[in-house]
Amino acid sequence: MRTAERLSIMYDRLLSEFGPQHWWPADSALEVAVGAILTQNTSWSNVERAIANLKTAGLMSLEALSSLPTGLLAEYIRPSGYYNVKAGRLHNLLALINEHHNGSLDDFLDQPLPLLRTELLSVKGIGRETADTILLYAAHLPIFVVDAYTHRILVRHEVVDPEYDYESIQELFMDHLPNDPALFNEYHALLVCAGKKYCKKSKPDCSACPLEGV
Ligand code: SF4
Incomplete structure (x- = not known):
């Protein structure tokens, strides 16, 4: 499966599991x-x-x-x-x-x-x-935020190698997704949801996770 298609399927599955996250939680x-x-x-x-x-x-x-x-x-x-x-x-x-x-x-x-x-x-x-x-x-500018959850999920799905650094992972998303700050906003928030709920540091709960098999 091509990377763009894979990232898109991951996003769709996360969105249907968790719904829009309306990040960032702030008034200003x-x-x-x-x-x-x-x-x-x-x-x-x-x-x-x-x-x-x-x-x-x-x-x-x-x-x-x-x-x-x-x-x-x-x-x-x-x-x-x-x-x-x-x-x-x-x-x-x-x-x-x-x-x-x-x-x-x-x-x-x-x-x-x-x-x-x-x-x-x-x-x-x-x-x-x-x-x-x-x-x-x-600033609502189109840049993808990479955090530990993002790195862990992509490595576990063998989308990237463990030694991929911040910029490499950021480029991967930005090269394969539309240049849309709203999409980057939602995608990052959803990856955090998946990381917190299913893809924990030890004992990931793959059988319950919407990303299983992607
Ligand atoms: S918990 Fe989910 S995101 Fe983590 S490795 Fe398992 S299926 Fe993938």
Whole structure:
């Protein structure tokens, strides 16, 4: 079976099993960016608690987050783990937006994909997955987000070799699917669903999984 056909069948099966996921779970582009950093190395439920702290305190704005001392920001986001590191990373991103885009998130996000990706990757603490999450879910640009679930599922189905790196897997999706941010959005969310429910690190539940046999 050709790769494009296979990826398409996988998508259809996942969508019919899980339905549309309406990602990213956030009320604003800023909240997407904050969540993308806070979700590094932790579960989403912890991120939700950290974001709730910020929103309850009326701090979910670029100005409020920027003017908060890093140590205090760390306290608000403590539930997300690695809170001192993540507070620093958030402030690194906000400093870039303040210094190079006059404090305008819209201006920052309204750049061609290669330029915005380069800027994001220049921020200390923002790697490819975090940058691409912001590009896809905050800026609505067509780039595929690759995470550990994606890698595991593709390797187990022998679509890629285990040593395939982030860019190789990203290219595989982007070379074989329509260049559609809505599709990339949904596909990534569905792979996360499959990874969490069936394709666990140990003991994958293949007999119940919609991707069995694809
Ligand atoms: S659980 Fe099994 S069938 Fe499902 S994605 Fe993982 S390896 Fe494939």
